[in-house]
Amino acid sequence: MKKLLIFALLLFIGFEILTVLADVPFGEDRMNVSKFYLEKSPAELKVANVVTAIVVNFRGFDTLGEVTVLFLAAAGIGSILYRRRSVHTGLNPKRTSTEASSIVQAGAKVLFPLILLLGAYVFVHGHLTPGGGFQGGAIIATGFLLKLISYRKFSVKHSTVTWVESLAGIVFVVLGLLGIVYGGTFLENFLPAGELNSLISGGVIGIIYVAVGFKVGSELTGVLDTLLNISQDEETQ
Amino acid sequence: MIVIEYLAYFLITVGALFLFLGALGIFRMPDLYTRIQAGTKASTLGAMSLILGVGLLGFVTFTPGYPWLIKTLVIVIFVAIANPLSSHALARGAYKDKLIPFSKEHIDAYEEADNNKEKEQKEDAK
Amino acid sequence: MSSTLIVITLISLFFLIVAGIYAIVKKDLLQAVIATGLISLVLSILFFILQAPDVALTEAAIGIALSTIIFVLAIRNTKRFED
Amino acid sequence: MTYFFIIIISIIALAAILAFVRFVKGPTAADRVVALDTISFMAIALMVLLGFVLERFIYIDVSLIYAVLGFVGVITIARYLEGGI
Numbered sequence: 001m002k003k004l005l006i007f008a009l010l011l012f013i014g015f016e017i018l019t020v021l022a023d024v025p026f027g028e029d030r031m032n033v034s035k036f037y038l039e040k041s042p043a044e045l046k047v048a049n050v051v052t053a054i055v056v057n058f059r060g061f062d063t064l065g066e067v068t069v070l071f072l073a074a075a076g077i078g079s080i081l082y083r084r085r086s087v088h089t090g091l092n093p094k095r096t097s098t099e100a101s102s103i104v105q106a107g108a109k110v111l112f113p114l115i116l117l118l119g120a121y122v123f124v125h126g127h128l129t130p131g132g133g134f135q136g137g138a139i140i141a142t143g144f145l146l147k148l149i150s151y152r153k154f155s156v157k158h159s160t161v162t163w164v165e166s167l168a169g170i171v172f173v174v175l176g177l178l179g180i181v182y183g184g185t186f187l188e189n190f191l192p193a194g195e196l197n198s199l200i201s202g203g204v205i206g207i208i209y210v211a212v213g214f215k216v217g218s219e220l221t222g223v224l225d226t227l228l229n230i231s232q233d234e235e236t237q
Numbered sequence: 238m239i240v241i242e243y244l245a246y247f248l249i250t251v252g253a254l255f256l257f258l259g260a261l262g263i264f265r266m267p268d269l270y271t272r273i274q275a276g277t278k279a280s281t282l283g284a285m286s287l288i289l290g291v292g293l294l295g296f297v298t299f300t301p302g303y304p305w306l307i308k309t310l311v312i313v314i315f316v317a318i319a320n321p322l323s324s325h326a327l328a329r330g331a332y333k334d335k336l337i338p339f340s341k342e343h344i345d346a347y348e349e350a351d352n353n354k355e356k357e358q359k360e361d362a363k
Numbered sequence: 364m365s366s367t368l369i370v371i372t373l374i375s376l377f378f379l380i381v382a383g384i385y386a387i388v389k390k391d392l393l394q395a396v397i398a399t400g401l402i403s404l405v406l407s408i409l410f411f412i413l414q415a416p417d418v419a420l421t422e423a424a425i426g427i428a429l430s431t432i433i434f435v436l437a438i439r440n441t442k443r444f445e446d
Numbered sequence: 447m448t449y450f451f452i453i454i455i456s457i458i459a460l461a462a463i464l465a466f467v468r469f470v471k472g473p474t475a476a477d478r479v480v481a482l483d484t485i486s487f488m489a490i491a492l493m494v495l496l497g498f499v500l501e502r503f504i505y506i507d508v509s510l511i512y513a514v515l516g517f518v519g520v521i522t523i524a525r526y527l528e529g530g531i
Contacts, residue, residue: 051417098530101329104521107322111514114315118514122420122507129504130416131424131511138424139515145432146518149525220429227436228531246450249495253457256488260461263468263484269476272468276484284487287454291498299503308506309494312513316487319517323483323524330524331476367452371492374459378466385470393523397478400519401469401485408489411496411508419508427486428515432522439526 046193047127047202055132056205056212060187063208064172067215071169074219081226100150108150115143123213127202133209137216144221148228161222168215175204175211238297245293252287255279269331270338277324284320285313368412375412379405392441396434403427451499455492462488479523486516 041053055063100108122129123136147154179188187204194201262275292309296302332347379402386398403426410419462485469481490509497505525531 049417098528100525100530101326104322104326107318111318115514118510122511129507131420131507132417135420135424135511138429139511142424142428142432142515142518145428146521149522149531224432224436227433227440249450249454252491253454256491257457257461257464259484260464260488263481264464269474269480272477272480276465276480280484280487284491287491288494291494295498298498299501305503305506308510312490312494312506312510315510315513316490319513320483320487323517323520324480326521326524327476327479327483327527330527330530331474333528334476336474336476367455371455371459374463378462381466381470391475393475393526394478397475397482397523401482404482404486404489407508407512408492411493411505414500414502416502416505416508420511423508423511424515427512428519431519435522435526436531439531 042196044193045189045202045205046196047205048197049127049130051130052127052132052205052209053202056126056208057187057189060176060208063212064176067169067172067212070216070219071165074223077223078226081229099152105150108146112143112147115146116140119143119213119217123209124206125199126209126213127205128197128199133212134216136209136213137218137220140213140217141220141224145224148225156221156225158222158225161218161225164218165215165222168211168218171211172208172215175208179204241293242297245290245297248286248290248293252283252285252290255283256287257283259283268338269336270328273324273328277321281316281320284316288313288316372409372412375405375409379409392438393435396431396438399434400427400431403430451495455495458488458492458495475523476527479520483516483520486512490516 037050037054037058041047041050041057045053045057047053047057099105119136119139121136122131122139123133126132126136144156148156176187179190180186182188182190187208189203189205191203193203200206256279259276259279262279263272266272266275288309292306292313295305295309299305338345382398382401382405386395386402389395389398403422407419407422407426410416410422465481465484465488469478469485472478472481490512493509493512494506497503497509522531
């Protein structure tokens with residue numbers, strides 16, 4: 001009886017889905033939204049990278065949600081692991097048990113500013129080349145990680161990380177609210193658009209991507225620092 | 238210009254051959270350390286010369302050629318720093334992980350150097 | 364030229380499938396993480412060939428460095444054995 | 447010119463297959479990391495080559511990111527094997 005009921009239900013659902021699908025026309029061009037994006041982003045917003053225009057301007061509210069999700073994840077990791085870390089009373093928490101070899105240290109010293117520069121390049125040029133705030137932030141966090149695993153004495157101040165992160169989030173939200181004041185909708189582009197394919201173009205898009213880059217970079221750096229600071233002898237207890 | 242173009246083709250060919258030789262070394266060598274040395278040296282030279290060759294070719298082919306050349310030069314510099322560094326760290330990590338080198342005469346110069354250093358430190362303490 | 368791209372795509376897909384099976388089957392967690400790194404490398408090449416440089420860059424930045432590192436840090440805080 | 451690039455790309459693909467065989471066979475974790483490192487440098491070279499062939503200037507940003515970040519993962523695994531972190 002039960003199996004028969006399930007079968008009848010499945011048959012009904014399948015019939016309904018088929019009748020809905022029968023109304024969908026085949027072989028017609030239905031992609032009106034993407035056409036709108038492709039036409040509008042170089043012409044009005046003056047942004048060469050259409051993906052950036054969609055992520056930051058047309059779907060900017062979703063990006064704010066994504067940044068918030070990332071912030072919640074970082075806060076969750078911090079709240080779980082922070083208690084274990086605070087057991088240590090010493091100023092220098094026991095992050096690494098041995099020092100890295102001097103070749104790795106010298107390489108880290110040379111490459112650390114270059115990696116930070118590359119991350120800044122990726123998020124400053126977010127509207128011209130592939131990439132943007134998230135990728136640039138991940139690159140910056142990787143640079144900090146290289147320094148963290150090479151040097152025992154190098155440490156990241158958590159107060160600085162929190163300040164940078166909060167300021168970047170505030171800049172994002174304030175720019176969105178200014179869009180309401182000047183243009184009528186959230187994240188409306190109220191600055192002059194500039195010229196296509198130049199660095200200062202696209203209005204607020206570049207500024208928002210710089211803010212997102214700082215926010216993601218500081219959050220991921222905080223997560224990696226928290227993960228590294230759990231000492232090994234504490235685990236064995 | 239034509240000289241640069243032929244030089245670029247030569248560099249690309251050399252780079253591809255060295256990449257292949259590096260992969261062959263990784264495939265054929267008997268233990269980890271020999272594999273690391275085959276992979277690092279051959280594939281660093283191969284990748285560097287191939288990328289430099291493509292950069293020179295782009296410099297000749299495209300009309301504003303210099304941005305292409307500069308970007309490929311940056312990649313070449315990064316490859317030249319990064320690949321030896323990571324291979325060194327990997328070999329050291331594997332040695333500290335007690336991976337035995339493949340050799341018929343068990344000569345371990347690294348251990349001897351460590352022992353000598355310890356002896357010197359003890360003598361200094363005395 | 365397009366046939367060459369198809370051949371590269373097929374080789375990449377083969378790598379992807381073998382590395383994926385390897386990452387699931389292997390008992391040693393560190394080697395599974397290395398296989399995950401190879402998966403993200405191959406995926407990045409595939410996105411590159413499909414002309415989606417944004418996605419390829421994201422996969423490169425997140426996949427090969429950050430997620431591998433976070434997995435390694437998680438393994439460090441648990442136990443690992445080699446079979 | 448096109449045939450030249452086809453030959454070069456096939457040589458790189460053959461090399462990648464050889465390194466992948468070592469990745470599957472390699473007895474220890476470190477062997478697999480070496481194979482992964484070599485394959486990633488081949489991927490960098492292949493991306494630059496494809497960026498030139500497809501005439502897309504901005505595509506080589508991806509290989510730039512790979513050249514910088516690929517080695518940080520390898521160093522982390524090496525430091526873990528060493529017992530450092």
